[in-house]
Amino acid sequence: MIVTDVHGNITDCNMEALNLLEFPSKAAILGKDYYDLIVTEDQPKVRESIKELFKNGSINRFECSLVNSSGLEIPVEYSANILRDSHGNPVGAIGLARNISERKKAEDALRQSQIDLNRAQAVAKTGSWRLDIQHDVLLWSDETYRIFGVPKGTPMTYEAFLKFVHPEDRVYVDQNWQAALSGKPYDIEHKIIVNGNVKWIQEKAELEFSENGILLGGFGTAQDITDLKKMERELKNSEEKYRKQFEEVLDAVFLADSETGVLVDCNRAATELVGREKPELIGQLQRILHPEEDDLGKFSKVFADFLKTRPDFLESQIVTKNGEIRDVIIRASSFKLGKKTLIQGIFRDVTEQKRMERDLQQSEEKYRSMIEQAPDAIFTFDLNGTVTSCNQAGLTVTGYPERELVGKAFAEFVSFVDSSKELFGLYNFLFDGGVPEPFEVSFLTKSGDTFFGEVHTSLLKQGDKIAGFQAIVRDITERKKAEDALRESEKRFRELSEMLPEVVFEADSRGVITFVNHEAYTKFGYSEEEFSKGLTTLQMIAAEDQKRVQKNFHKLVSGKEPGPNEYLALRKDGSTFPMIINSTPVLRDGKVVGIRGVMVDLTEHMKTEKALKETLTKMEALNEKLSVVGKLTRHDTRNKLSVILNNVYLAKQQLPDSRATDYLEEIESAVDQIEKIFEFSRMYQRLGTENLSDVDVKKSLDEAFMLACRSNQVELGNECEGLTVKADSLLRQLFYNLIDNSLKHGEKVTKIRVYCKKEPDKLQLIYEDDGVGIADDEKQLIFNEGYGKGTGYGLYLIQKTCEVYGWSIRETGELGKGAQFTITVETT
Template identity: 25%
Template sequence: MSLPFVALTLQLLLWRLIPRTWFICFYPAVFFAASIAGLRAGLGATALSVVLVWWFFVPPSLQLRKYDPATIIPMAVFVGMGIAFSLFHERLRRAERRLADTHRQLTSSLVEEAPDGILITDFAGRLTEVNPAACDMLGYSRAELLGKSLSELLHAGDADLRDLPEALESTVRRKDGAAVPVELRARLLSDGRWQAYVRDVSARRRVEEVLRERQSDLDRAQSVAGVGSWRLDLRRDEVYWSEESYRIFGVPRGTTLTYRGFLELVHPDDRRHLDRSWRAALAGAPFDIEHRIVLGGEVKWIRERAEVDFDSAGVPLRGIGTCQDITLRKRADEALQRAHDAERRLRAELEDLTRAAAAVSEAVADLPRSDLAAVLQVIARQAQTLTDARYVGLGIGTDPAVPFDPWIALGVADDVARRIARNPRPIGLLGAVARDNRIIRTRDLHAHAAFGGFPSGHPDMHSFLGVPIRFHGRSVGNLFLADKIGAEEFSIQDQRLIELLAARAGAAIEIATRYVGEAFQRAWLQTVIDQLPEGIIIVDSESTIVLRNRVAAALARRSGLVGTPDDRLYDIREPSGAPVPFDRTPARRATRGETLVGVEYGIVGPDGRTVPVLVSATPLVTVGEPAGAAIVFQDIRTLKEIERLREEWTSVVAHDLRQPVAVIELTIDGLLRCSPDAAPERTLRGLERIKASSRRLGRMIDDLLDASRIESRRLTVQPRLVDLAALAAGAVEQARETLPGAPIRAAAAGPQPAWVDPDRIQQVLDNLLSNAVKYGEPGREIRVDVAPRDDAVELVVTNHGEGVPPDQQRSLFCRFARTREARAGSVPGLGLGLYISRGIVEAHGGRMWVESTPGETTSFHCLLPRRPPPE
């Protein structure tokens, strides 16, 4: 387009030579002729223009001149410009044709190489062009497809292509009849034809199917673990639940819920507490709560844990959490608590009964210096102590015409006893117990049919418990108790204790009654103690066995000499299994004047098995000098079996919980690995939270197993020589990663070798550092010191905070023990960390204790061996 302007410039320079220069108007004609019609048209237009200019614009006077520069030069320039225009546009047209050919070839190549099927139809819907991808997809050759109607291949039927949506998912029929799922897109071309893009979505369908299967697996895993998930959209006030959440709460699947609607499902007594906790979570506090629901008339326990997402302005957007049905755990905890309470009661009863039996045994052993009345006095006093009875009577006799003789009465004032004047007879309620040989327990003895009233001056009584004392099936005495202090009646437990005391007192009364002469007394003593369920041994001052009953004989080994220290009948062991030195045996301790009550030992029986026993030993003193000792062995295998079953139950429950937790972790790992790159970030975060929660649950299960092993003395360690300072430094570095923001520092005066199991000590350090962070003052330094101490190495973890009150420090290392402040606070925990830590330290032969100054610092000290124990 710039050539006409060049020509115009030349014309302006030559306008004086050619007076009439209007011939420049022919330039556009030549230019457009060359650009539109090509080289020949341009050259023809140039020639014609030259003729017209020569004829019309050159003066005749100049036309007759030959070789006039004023005429020839402009005409030559005009012709040259025309030729130049024609050649330029010819080259331009050739370039455009080459570009068009290249574009067609490129378009054809792209269509041929396209991974999606491309189908081009005429306006009637018959195929005119197909690419190889479409042929492969449909199983036809190109020749077979051309001319076919698109409706023959698509399941969309005979619908007009103009009516198809922008993107349609349908299926196409292959040549072999198989249906292929596809995504179809169609558009109208400029020439009136239709172009359809067909994409095979089989792979996508398989991925979707896999995702559905993974979702199903997640739902099943949640069902197995009893853990559901939920999301609360705070802006819309809509709650979205997983399938397991609907099942846990008993709500039909798909039910739309709001936050208030969810609160209606919570137990009325727990709604206010849950609502307060949730509002606190919206302010940034952690949300971890246990509450109840009522489902089908049954109360169930649910644990809810959640995190709240906030926008950049701090406004809460949504809450994402989990819910877990912990009803079975709650019931198990309650059952375990009842078992613990029963165990404590049984232990207390056993200890009380052992003390009572020891007192009775001591009274019997004191014969002949004492008499029958003294023995009965001891029995009555022990019955009163065991039951808190205000009045106790003990009498021997069954004839209603003859008063009890002897008769022991406790709780009745001396002046009242003098007014009554004589012993009661076995009539009325007393007679029903003594003559009928039966137990009577009543809340109000006045309402009993056998009650016959009180004599004049007798104190009024209400609750009553009567138990006959039998020996070899015959009555040897009767215990009567009235008015339990602090209660309206005697309990079943009181009755059981008095029955057990009566079983032991029967032999004592029989011994005391028949104690005539040393030989006669010894024979009857042997007879009576043989009937006792406990093993009884009498030794002299040299710890030589002089008398024992059949239970004690059954516990003895088959070989050995009686009473010799080097080859004893009884192989006595500590509860840990270590042999008891001869000078520390119950017999030796008792002969030195020491009294033992309910001390636990183990006795290796004739079959080589260790029998757990509670031993009570009392010295036998003659004229102020120890003459021997009486030892009572209480077989507690039944109690130990109960304890073992409880520990086994705890271990089995913890072990069985591992499987669903492992399934959850494996499933989550699989989901995270198989999640597509385009998966929502919220979904990935939810999976990561589930994975972290399952790991925390796994650690809780490990703690329960360790606690069970420690209690059953089955915790094992594999010590070796370890640099405790380096181990502590590594634990601190790891804690900084897992407990971000906690200022923890380790200090040690060089390497500190210790004989420890590094994995177990790492566990102790993790527990102590975790407690220091949870209960310490935020932002204050936590210090870990390692230093030598005599033949050991001392490890100390110190934090600043509220501290531990002195009255709670002793129980801090007990199982499931937590301080009152910790239980009242929001910090979660089972109370097993310190119990397990002390068990691990003691398994190394070390010692662990706490030193705390309330309001300042708390230090946990671990003393560990420096070298292996001597062989």
């Protein structure tokens, strides 16, 4: 306790004050200015508190620091009241100062602890929070504010917290919080939105409940695990990536424990190699991969060899589930995985490679055999042109034994003229990467004779290095003789072509004329020199026909023959004349090298054709006149015949039962025959006058049957539904005549059937009845003009109609079983 006057001078104190300030006695402190006991930095606020004291009469729990006699600062909590006289006037103040040094130390320690906690939370990215139930607020640590991106000190409630939770996770978070309020653990991971970015946090909480289960408060943590989640994703992606690479690598990979030999993993290629599923392999001794061995230890021989010698590669065999043995090359290595050492074996299936090596060896042996047995001479040379090997045919054609030929220079048995012309540039051409065309040389044999050879050359390489070249020589002596004979034949051909009155020509594959006979000079007006300079076939053709010529020329050079074609030819002076060209491709060794043909001048032919057309026109006019005359004649004659028939009828009425009646009936029969002859002439006159078109066979047959058969005693079997043929309106007359024939001459016909048979290139239309049939000796005669019991024109007209259609007809029935007519229609 310290008492001061109104000026701040100390007038009294107790022993606690002396001890606190370390003064030996009251005398040492009395009279001192109270402000001298206050630390300098606190004096301003103390002066303000004294003003408040004299204004309000007291101050409570004011903190400041005093300085003792040793100069040590002592924090105190200070309370004071005004002292007054009997009149109520202020005469001083009395204050109580309590030493709060220990409390300040505790507060400093607590403050440092809070700083350390905040720093620790920041390092751990873990914030904390407390639930204040009384005020319904969440008290967040600095790190929690930082995690959520919220300014420190911002009031926070559960509802405000939920707004930061990612929309996808809000229901999940709220469900877990509600469960925690009923006593269940709260330990969850979820996403939050911070300034538009997504973060992951892990939350844990411990809630405090009363004995009655009432929530009293709670404490929790919020850890930023965004980086952890990112690392987890990256790790997962990395694992998936390497697992995928492991699974998809083309070679089989097996992992086995080095101590036990037990398989611990394998990839998909491994299962495919041995034909087993992964569960059939994992946990098995790795010797299951290899064929059975005498020593049935836990390791296969190849595994044991690796453990001993550690080679980079091993050749071995594996056995598949179905017992197939396959060759493999194994690249083995070991590595640590935890405390275990694993052996990794990469197996490459070389079964096909081994087979190919065997096939190659067999092929080489076969190649050597083929070379020895080849009919062509085969030589190999080094870079100096010296023979290094040859086959038996080479020894035969040259006449040298092998010991004399090997080591001999090529030029020694090739004549100098040929070798200087053909061979000196061959080496450089081959070495520059060229592929020379076959060339011909004459060879000198040991006996001094010569033979002609066609030489095919190619380089010999060892790796990428040129080691020499090979020559295959074919004896073409006989071919040379044939070529001489061909030249003689061509000479005769040219001599013969000069004798022809038509243009004979040859052209190369570009259309350039390479040969013409003398007739071409006359027809086209060009000189021999002009032709020799390279005139083309198009220059011989008028402009309007050139595209057609080009089209047919391309057909020729592709090996096709377009047949004869008419064009308008063009002379040098510009005049034109019609011509027809018949040409064929010229082949050499199966390849088209040009064309050869004959041009025929059609000028006279065209004149003749024109005259013929004029004659045909006159004939058509004459036929038309004859047609008119025929129609008028038939009409007038029929009128007269009608008069005759009428008079015959009247005469028969006047002369009943008289012998004259027989004569009158003969007259009636003759008139009927005349009518039929007129009908035949009318039908015959129509033959070939109509254009052929698609005609419905069934319809024509039905109409003909209705006209010819007027009773129900005969049945028609018409089996031609949907059948059409190229014909005209006379098809119905054809069927009518056939039906009329059956009815008049079949005697007992009750059924007529018409059907067809289709073959790849023709159609057979078959007409048959069930009458008496036709005798074999009459089968051809019935189609003759005038043959038969009637007019003799019915079947004759049918045959002529078929000929106009391009058909044929014959009688194919059997006597006693009915008549059968087979009409053949070509469809190609």
